[in-house]
Amino acid sequence: MKITLHVWRQPGPQAQGRFETYTLDNISPHMSFLEMLDVLNEQLVTEGKEPVAFEHDCREGICGSCGMVINGRPHGPRRRTTACQLHMRMFNDGDEIWIEPWRARAFPVIKDLIVDRSAFDRIIAAGGYISCHTGGVPDANAIPVPKPAADRAFDAAACIGCGACVAACPNASAMLFVAAKIAHLGSLPQGQPERYRRVRRMVAQMEAEGFGHCSNHYECEAACPKGISVEYIAQLNRDLRRAELIGEEVMP
Amino acid sequence: MNDSAMLRTTVMQKSVVAITGLVMVLFLIAHLSGNLLVFAGPDAINSYAAGLRDVSALLWTARIVLLASLVLHVYFTVRLRQLSREARPIQYRMQRYEASTFASRTMLISGLVIFSYVAFHLAHFTWGKIYPQYYAATYFLDGRGPVHDVYSMVVRSFQEWWISALYIVAVTFVMIHLVHATQSALQTLGIYHKRYVHSIRKASIALAIVLWVGYVLIPLASLTRILKPLT
Ligand code: HEM
Ligand code: SF4
Ligand code: FES
Numbered sequence: 001m002k003i004t005l006h007v008w009r010q011p012g013p014q015a016q017g018r019f020e021t022y023t024l025d026n027i028s029p030h031m032s033f034l035e036m037l038d039v040l041n042e043q044l045v046t047e048g049k050e051p052v053a054f055e056h057d058c059r060e061g062i063c064g065s066c067g068m069v070i071n072g073r074p075h076g077p078r079r080r081t082t083a084c085q086l087h088m089r090m091f092n093d094g095d096e097i098w099i100e101p102w103r104a105r106a107f108p109v110i111k112d113l114i115v116d117r118s119a120f121d122r123i124i125a126a127g128g129y130i131s132c133h134t135g136g137v138p139d140a141n142a143i144p145v146p147k148p149a150a151d152r153a154f155d156a157a158a159c160i161g162c163g164a165c166v167a168a169c170p171n172a173s174a175m176l177f178v179a180a181k182i183a184h185l186g187s188l189p190q191g192q193p194e195r196y197r198r199v200r201r202m203v204a205q206m207e208a209e210g211f212g213h214c215s216n217h218y219e220c221e222a223a224c225p226k227g228i229s230v231e232y233i234a235q236l237n238r239d240l241r242r243a244e245l246i247g248e249e250v251m252p
Numbered sequence: 253m254n255d256s257a258m259l260r261t262t263v264m265q266k267s268v269v270a271i272t273g274l275v276m277v278l279f280l281i282a283h284l285s286g287n288l289l290v291f292a293g294p295d296a297i298n299s300y301a302a303g304l305r306d307v308s309a310l311l312w313t314a315r316i317v318l319l320a321s322l323v324l325h326v327y328f329t330v331r332l333r334q335l336s337r338e339a340r341p342i343q344y345r346m347q348r349y350e351a352s353t354f355a356s357r358t359m360l361i362s363g364l365v366i367f368s369y370v371a372f373h374l375a376h377f378t379w380g381k382i383y384p385q386y387y388a389a390t391y392f393l394d395g396r397g398p399v400h401d402v403y404s405m406v407v408r409s410f411q412e413w414w415i416s417a418l419y420i421v422a423v424t425f426v427m428i429h430l431v432h433a434t435q436s437a438l439q440t441l442g443i444y445h446k447r448y449v450h451s452i453r454k455a456s457i458a459l460a461i462v463l464w465v466g467y468v469l470i471p472l473a474s475l476t477r478i479l480k481p482l483t
Contacts, residue, residue: 006345019345072348098346105339170349170357171336203261212336213262215359216436217352231444238442240263 001027001088004096005040007052010109013116017109019098029089033076034059034066036088053112061085061225064160067167068113069100074164074223082162082225102163104172106209117163119209120177127201128181130190149187156184158226168223171212176220178206179232182239192250196243203240262335265328270437272321277434277459279318280426284466287406290479291469294403298391301402326367333360355431362429369422376409383409391482407481410474423467430460 003024010017024043027036034056041051057063061082068083070076076086091097099113107115132138145153157180165176182199185191191198214233221230259265286304289297304311355362372382380387386408391401410416435456438444443452473479 008345069344069346072344072346073350100344100346103340103342103344105341170340170352172339173336203263207261210339212339213266213332214440215332215336215356216432216439217349217356219349219351222351229446230439231446231449234439234442234444237263237267237440240261241267241442244258244261244264 001029001091001093001095003027003036003088003091003094006096006098007040007112008100009052009112010101011050011111013108013110027088029087031088032059032084033070033086033088034084053110053114055114056084059084062160064162067102067115067162067164069098069102069167071098074102074167075162075225079222080225080227082160085225102167104163104166104211106172106174106211107163107166115163117161119211120161120163120174122209123174123178123202123205124181126205127194127198128185130185130188130194132190143189145189149189153184153187153191156180156187156228156232159184159224159228160226162225164223164225165220165228166211168219169212169214170217170219171215173214173220174206174209174211175214175233175236176224176228176230178202179230179236180228182236183232186235186239195250196239196248199236199239200243200248203236262332265332266440268324269328269332270440272325273433273437275317275321276325277430277437279314280430280463284463287470288466290403290406291473294391294401294482295393297403297406298399298401299393299396302393302396302399305400322367322370326363329360329363353432355428356436359429359432362425365425366422366429369418369425372418373422376415377405382415383412401482404481406470407474407479410471410479411477411481413475416471416475419471420468423464426467427460427464430463431457434459 005022005024006019007022008017009020022040022043024036024040027039031039034054037052037054044051054068055065057065059066061084064082066082066084067074070083070086075081075083076090078086078090101107101109101113102115102117104115106119107117110116159177159180161177163177166172166174169175181202185198186195216230218230221228259268286297286300289300349357376382377387383405386405389401389404389408390398391403393399410419433456435453438452438456470479
């Protein structure tokens with residue numbers, strides 16, 4: 001396959017960025033998108049140029065580090081697929097591909113396609129945890145968890161923190177990510193003691209980071225590689241209103 | 253706002269937008285039901301209008317609630333939109349939308365058009381400033397005496413083509429606003445279940461269309477003289 005790439009190049013956080021155009025002649029349709037970028041980088045290094053910086057780790061769709069906007073879609077054109085799991089067979093010979101970093105004030109570009117997502121870490125630190133005793137390993141199944149609650153928590157816990165929801169949202173809102181954590185921890189008995197304090201703190205941190213608000217465009221859900229549902233945003237809204245109107249105490 | 257203020261988060265501000273928006277949706281339904289009485293003839297709509305003025309305490313309560321809803325709705329939507337524009341300082345070179353709609357992405361524009369039209373609409377039908385001669389008409393209601401002739405005011409006004417044109421344009425913007433609005437408000441209020449969410453979203457669009465048809469019928473019937481003025 002022959003591919004023309006327009007890649008966002010930005011040497012550093014303060015530097016001015018711009019698109020650079022590259023052509024690649026011998027791309028196999030079996031390559032993953034990141035392998036295609038590896039080929040590009042080898043070519044750039046051979047030519048004595050700076051390779052394109054992009055983030056990646058697991059390359060199997062579970063770590064959440066490989067985010068980039070490909071032809072206007074976070075993680076590219078295939079639904080429920082991370083950039084690393086995207087294959088070149090999704091494209092046609094002769095295609096032009098635009099590659100951009102996540103664009104959000106709360107995710108400043110570090111270099112080229114890599115953005116600083118530590119805002120997510122700070123949101124988690126603000127309340128995305130449960131408190132428990134350390135020490136001996138607790139008995140498995142010591143706390144009964146109803147199956148529907150376990151399923152709900154499990155679905156929400158599929159979030160890999162990639163930030164595609166923010167990238168896709170016209171408002172650069174982080175509501176889907178935060179809602180996934182709220183629903184994950186708030187659905188389990190272990191998450192109840194801090195349920196209402198958690199939602200207040202995580203939302204406060206989310207807003208302090210400069211993410212936008214939720215307009216219910218539902219682009220996040222469509223872009224999420226793990227299919228996290230906006231149903232959890234509805235839960236976040238309910239929990240936050242409960243916390244603000246009634247208080248953080250958890251009634252039995 | 254200080255840190256403990258209940259409305260400091262966008263989520264709570266958006267809840268106010270949702271509740272005030274739904275109040276206005278309910279008003280649109282009630283207002284249309286009343287307006288459609290023009291098709292039942294001058295007696296029906298004029299006695300309805302006179303009846304409304306009789307229960308003035310109720311009427312004024314409704315007016316104040318509506319005005320407060322409109323003000324809060326506009327204040328918070330404009331504020332939220334401004335905040336979210338700042339959340340993405342650099343735009344994408346290429347952005348493909350998959351789930352959002354034309355309606356959802358133009359809420360501020362449709363809203364601002366509605367807002368300007370509301371002022372004109374009140375000046376026209378409530379304060380009688382646009383066609384004072386049509387506003388001044390009276391009607392003799394059996395068993396009651398002379399009342400404000402709403403029927404003739406409405407029909408004559410709408411026979412001025414520009415009044416009808418403006419009205420239809422405004423009602424179209426209301427429809428665009430509502431295609432996104434009702435289901436969005438329910439989502440904001442936390443009403444979601446996978447079993448009925450798709451029905452809610454379809455019903456929301458259906459409501460927008462039904463209201464559009466209902467509102468547009470009156471100027472169309474006046475222009476085509478299906479509705480005729482009394483004198
Ligand atoms: C007939 C009058 C109106 C009705 C029935 C109405 C209804 C609604 C409803 C139900 C929502 C959804 C709220 C939610 O998602 O939680 C909404 C959103 C919105 N409305 Fe209105 N509205 C009206 C007038 C206006 C006006 C005058 C403006 C002027 C600024 C406006 C601007 C907006 C905006 C920008 C949103 C989206 C808020 C967001 O960013 O999430 N609306 N409206
Ligand atoms: S909700 Fe989905 S898109 Fe957002 S961070 Fe989690 S996995 Fe990524
Ligand atoms: S590299 Fe880990 S999810 Fe893509």
